[in-house]
Amino acid sequence: MIGQKQQFVTIKGTKSGLSLHLDDSCSFQQLLKELEEKLSTNQQKDSPLISVDIKVGNRYLNRQQQDEIREIIRSKKKLVIGSFESNVLTKEEALEWKKQTDITTVAKIIRSGQVFQVPGDLLLIGDVNPGGTVIAGGNIFVLGVLRGIAHAGCYGNDDAVITASVMKPMQIRINNLVSRSPDNQDAGNEMECAFIDTHENQIIIDRVQALPHLRPKLTRLERGMM
Structure with a gap:
């Protein structure tokens, strides 16, 4: 009995178009040929423009191969x-x-005119004075007064x-959304948090106790230790 030929390229239909799963164990030339x-x-002349997502598994593709x-x-x-997806970095x-x-x-005060930026999350032990700016690629946690x-x-x-x-x-800004603190807001004794309400597409300020429910990934360390 003749064995079935191994398939190096698998084509699947998705809601957004096509997904191509490319085998990560064959040679690159075998992949291109198939x-x-x-x-x-599978080409259809009368079909509309179709987006194709390329999934290459554990194969690294350099710029020339892409x-x-x-x-x-x-x-x-x-x-x-549409995109290239690989498990390899x-x-x-x-x-x-x-x-x-x-x-x-960091433990410092961000004064007027100062800008402090980090690529990930920022934990600032200190105040952000009016005119001071803190910027982060991730979250911002201020153990102090945020006035800037x-x-x-x-x-x-x-x-x-x-x-x-x-x-x-x-x-305050999160991604490209901007908000200001209400003029009549009184400083309370509880920590507060600001986040994007995706349903309303606006920034909401709430008690910090709401965060574990709103952003469960913030407690990933606790879950990993259980």
């Missing part, structure tokens, strides 16, 4: 690359990811939050 054959066979795959996709007039990508997920802890400007999720993170012992900011 990709060309399958896309030519371009070769792009060339094959682009040669099919109704197909366009370069050392530089891993270091950049680590920067953006690290917590930077705070911008969390500055690289496009809608899930970022801002917390402060006393929340009286001139302005």
Whole structure:
């Protein structure tokens, strides 16, 4: 009995278009050959423009290899690359990811005219005075009075939050949304947090006790120790 030929390219339909799963154990040339054959066979002349997501598993593709795959996709007039997804990171990508997920802890006062920025989360032990600015790629935690400007999720993170012992900011930003502290807000004795309400697409300020429910990933360390 003749065995069935191993498939190196698997094509699946998705809500957004097509998903191509490329085998990560064969040679790259084998992959290109089968990709060309399958896309030519499945091409439909009357179909609308289709987005294609490329999933390569545990294979690392350099820039030239990605371009070769792009060339094959682009040669099919109704197909366009949506994304490349790989389980493999370069050392530089891993270091950049680590920067953006690290917590930077500082004890200082951010005075008027000063700007303090970190790539990941910021834990500031001190105040942000009016005219001072703190910016973070992730979350901002202020153990002090926030009277200046705070911008969390500055690289496009809608899930970022801002917390402060006393929340009286001139302005708060999360990703590209902006809000100001209400003029009639009285400083209370409880820590507060600011987050994006995705249903209303606006920044909401609430008690910090709401965070474990709103952003459960903030407690990942606790879950990992259980």
